[in-house]
Amino acid sequence: MSSRLRVSDISRPSVQMAHISLDDLMPLPPPYDKLEDQPGWKVLTDAQRHDYEASLDDTLAVGVPKPKSTAEEKRLVEQFLSGLEKLMSKENNWTFLQQLTLSIEHCAKCQTCIEACPIYEASGRNDLYRPTFRSEVFRRIVHKYTKPGGKFFGRLMHGDIELNWTTVARLLELAYRCTLCRRCAQTCPIGVDNGLITHEIRKLFSMEMGIAAKEIHEKGSVLQLKVGSSTGMNAEVVKDNIQFIDEDMHDLTGIKVETPWDKEGADILLIHNAGEILAWPENPGAFAIVLEAAGISWTMSSDLTAYDGINYGLWYDDAQFARVAVKHAQAAKKLKVKKIVIGECGHAHKALTVIADRVLTGDLIIPRESSMVLLRDIVMSGRIKFDPTRNDFPVTLHDPCNMVRLMGIVEPQREVVRKLCPQFREMEPHGVENYCCGGGSGFAIMSPFNFQDWRLSVSGRIKLKQIVEAFADHPDPEIKKYLCAPCSNCKGQIRDLFRYYGVWEKSGITYGGLVELIVNAMVDIKEPFIKWEFH
C-alpha cells in the first residue's frame, strides 16, 4: 500500500497508512549489513494503538490521544482550521509567512528534492517520507480551506483533499518524520523549503492546539524557562557541576582552571548546551582549558536559561523560541560582554543567530559568534603550542546541519582538524552536502513509544553508513578511531546509534567534540586528554 500512496489517502481512515519492514531499508555496509544483526523496531502494542492516533506508520513520536467522540474530533478539526488561518496571516505569523507563502505557491512538482532526503532514501524510498508528500498535503489544505473560492478552485487547480480528523492526526505525526535538516531545500532549484513547511505545521499544532512532542515542550522549553535549563539544572546545581568539572580538569591535566561566573565586562559570554555539562563534561572542561591557555576574557552566566544554549522552541513554537532567545540576549546585555559565543551545539547556533535575528531588535542586539570561529582563531594564533602527533589516529568530521548547511560555517573546524589531526579524512558527502545525524529537530532526545527504534533504524541510517565508510581503510576495532561531532545534539544521536549497532565493539569508533581534539594536542598536557572509551 505504501509504495503507491496518493496524497488524498491521508484522509481515508485505515488501520495504518504506510508500513516499512527491515528488508525495505537502505542496506548498511559491513559489518552492519546482516539484517538478523540489526535491532529493528518494537511493534506498537494493541493498547497503544487503542489509546493513541497511530494510523500513519509503524511508530509514534507525539502520540495524540484518540478523541472520545465525533464531537471532539470536529472541535479539533475546527481548531486546526483556526490555527491555519492564523498561520497564513501577517499579524499572527510575521516571523515566517513570507517564506511559507513562497514555498506553498511555487513548487514545480519536479521531485528533484526527494533524492536529497536521508529519511526517504533510508526508508527504501517509502512514498510517505517523500519531502513533497507532507508539503503537498499541507499545500492542498491551504488552497482549499484558506483561499477565496478554494473549495471549488482549490480542488480543481491543486488537487482535492478532505480535512477530517484522520488527516489532522496523521499530519501531526508526519510533521515529526522530518529532521528539518533542509537538505531538500538546498537542492530545490527554486528554493522551496519543505523543511520550513514541516516547521510551520508543527507550529500550528503547538501554538493553536497545544499539541507538541513532550520532550521538546514540557521537558524542553517549559522546563528551561521555569528552572533555567531543560536538563533540570538550576543555577546552583550548574555551578556545582562546573566546579566539579574544573577540579576534574586540574586532576586530569595539571592545569588549573576556574570557570568565571557572571563576570561583568568580560569579552565573551560562553553559552554551552547544558547537556554537555551532564553527559560530556570533558567538553566544557576542554573549553575552559583552551580559553584560559589563550588568555581570553570570558564568563558564563547563571541567569535563568543563560547557561543553557538549548532553545527547543526553534523546532515547534515561535513564542517559546522568542522567550528563551530574549533571555539569552538580556543576560549578555546585563553582563556588558562584547559578544556571545555559542558552544558546540548546532541547534543553539541556529537559534541564537539566524532565527534570533527575527526577535532581537533595539537594545537586545548583541554580536553572536560560533565557537568554531573562536577555536580556529585560537589554534591559528600561535598562542598555544601543539603537537599534532598526539592526534595521530584516524579522525573524520561530522557537519551539524544547522551550523554548516544553514549558517555556512564549513571551514573553521576543518582548518583546526587539518592542522592538528594528521589522519583526518572527510566523510562523503561533506560540508553543506552532509547528511543529518538523524537526531535533528529534537529527535535526538525523543524516544517515546518505539520512536527510538525508528530514529535509529531510519533517520540515522545514512549517517551510520557515512561514518563506517569514512573509516573503511581501518575496519579493525583494535585501531581506535575518532568521529569529531561538534554538536551536543548530534552527539546524543550518535551515542544512541553507536550503542544500538555496537559500533564501538565492532569498529572501534568513538566520538567527541572539536575542543577535546585541541586539548589532546596541547604540548602542556602531560597525559592524553582523549580517553579511548565509549560513553
Ligand code: SF4
Ligand atoms: S520542492 Fe522544489 S525540488 Fe521539490 S518538487 Fe517542488 S520545485 Fe521540485
Ligand code: SF4
Ligand atoms: S528537511 Fe531533511 S528530513 Fe525533512 S524532508 Fe527535507 S531532506 Fe527530508
